Amino acid sequence: MTTVPFYDLNTANAPLAAELSAAADRVVRSGWYILGQELAAFETDFARYIGCRHAIGVGSGYDALVLTLRAWKKQGRLADGDHVIVPANTFIASILAITETGLSPILAEPSPETFNLSPSALPALMTERTRAIMVVHLYGRAADMPTITAFARRHGLLVLEDTAQAHGAMFAGQRVGSFGDAGAFSFYPAKNLGALGDAGAVVTDNDDLAYLLRALRNYGSHQKYCHQYLGVNSRLDEMQAAILRVKLTRLDEANSQRRSVAYRYLAGIHHPEVTTPTSPADPMSHVWHLFVVRCLARDSLAGHLAAKGIQTMVHYPTPPHWQPCYRSSLGGTALPGNEALHREVLSLPMSPELRNDQVAAVIAAVNDWPGAA
Numbered sequence: 001m002t003t004v005p006f007y008d009l010n011t012a013n014a015p016l017a018a019e020l021s022a023a024a025d026r027v028v029r030s031g032w033y034i035l036g037q038e039l040a041a042f043e044t045d046f047a048r049y050i051g052c053r054h055a056i057g058v059g060s061g062y063d064a065l066v067l068t069l070r071a072w073k074k075q076g077r078l079a080d081g082d083h084v085i086v087p088a089n090t091f092i093a094s095i096l097a098i099t100e101t102g103l104s105p106i107l108a109e110p111s112p113e114t115f116n117l118s119p120s121a122l123p124a125l126m127t128e129r130t131r132a133i134m135v136v137h138l139y140g141r142a143a144d145m146p147t148i149t150a151f152a153r154r155h156g157l158l159v160l161e162d163t164a165q166a167h168g169a170m171f172a173g174q175r176v177g178s179f180g181d182a183g184a185f186s187f188y189p190a191k192n193l194g195a196l197g198d199a200g201a202v203v204t205d206n207d208d209l210a211y212l213l214r215a216l217r218n219y220g221s222h223q224k225y226c227h228q229y230l231g232v233n234s235r236l237d238e239m240q241a242a243i244l245r246v247k248l249t250r251l252d253e254a255n256s257q258r259r260s261v262a263y264r265y266l267a268g269i270h271h272p273e274v275t276t277p278t279s280p281a282d283p284m285s286h287v288w289h290l291f292v293v294r295c296l297a298r299d300s301l302a303g304h305l306a307a308k309g310i311q312t313m314v315h316y317p318t319p320p321h322w323q324p325c326y327r328s329s330l331g332g333t334a335l336p337g338n339e340a341l342h343r344e345v346l347s348l349p350m351s352p353e354l355r356n357d358q359v360a361a362v363i364a365a366v367n368d369w370p371g372a373a
Helices: 011-028 036-051 061-074 093-100 119-123 146-156 205-217 238-248 251-268 298-307 324-330 336-346 354-367
Strands: 056-058 084-088 104-108 130-136 159-163 182-186 202-204 221-223 293-295 344-346
Touching: 011 036, 011 056, 011 084, 011 238, 036 056, 036 202, 036 238, 056 061, 056 205, 061 093, 061 130, 061 159, 061 182, 061 202, 061 205, 084 093, 093 130, 093 324, 104 119, 119 146, 130 146, 146 159, 146 238, 202 205, 205 221, 251 293, 298 354, 336 344
Parallel strands: 084 104, 084 130, 130 159, 159 182
Antiparallel strands: 056 202, 182 202, 293 344
């Protein structure tokens, strides 16, 4: 029986072992581990890759969201209680960042075709206090940023792209993260561009925002022992920056391999009770961080695949507004489309390293599932 792990970090990192070791050794020998040359070099490389003037390395993707919202409040562009439109179908970090900064999330039902924020949903979600839109490029698929940003400009709204799952994805030839006023990235180890620990970054073309973020991540300080703002400690360290510099050079190739796996799934899975994701017209608009199918008997399908040695995951089993921490504030929100997704979605194995026989094994196992009966 061919076993198929959901994602194997050892297999992913093995081809880069020598380069990663050399990068780590370079950092150790430098004697400089925080806010040094490795971070500066990665920020330059990543900003150039995304197509922005600035990249600011921080401690995590969550911190990238929180610090950007805090910076906008510091600049007077947001205030306590302001409303931020955000997809309801997202990892809870997106919504936690909003409430952590004293703002109010306005939850949007996801598009049933893309699972992303639909531009057509925005007008009905507007309130007198709406000041920003947080766009989540879920599962690696680029949202329709030209339409969303055009809407935001008409209404004077800020746009923050949560790009934690879509490193390298493009819409109309432009990389996600570069459309909005800022883009937030996570480099959690299992991401398309993953560090060997927690790490994140904000990208932006706004010089003032970048300048402020560089202080906020460093105890509110631009100059040692002079603290202009109430900042935090959220700095992408030299070791992770060096690791990410190595991996960034392979990102486009790895994304291409992910597409190859996804297209084999799309062509091969034909079970009548399993709905595969829609394929975008532009292949570059999806980097397939996850390959997520829908199935009314999701748990039965997952059990069948597990018995075949195929590991799956659910992204995500409980919608954020049903989590205990939001039950009193958001639990009464009616989001039937989002709730259905959380009951039905199942993530199949996805990584650039999946072998042909493993992909074939997943397809065969899905197709020979006896079904809900």
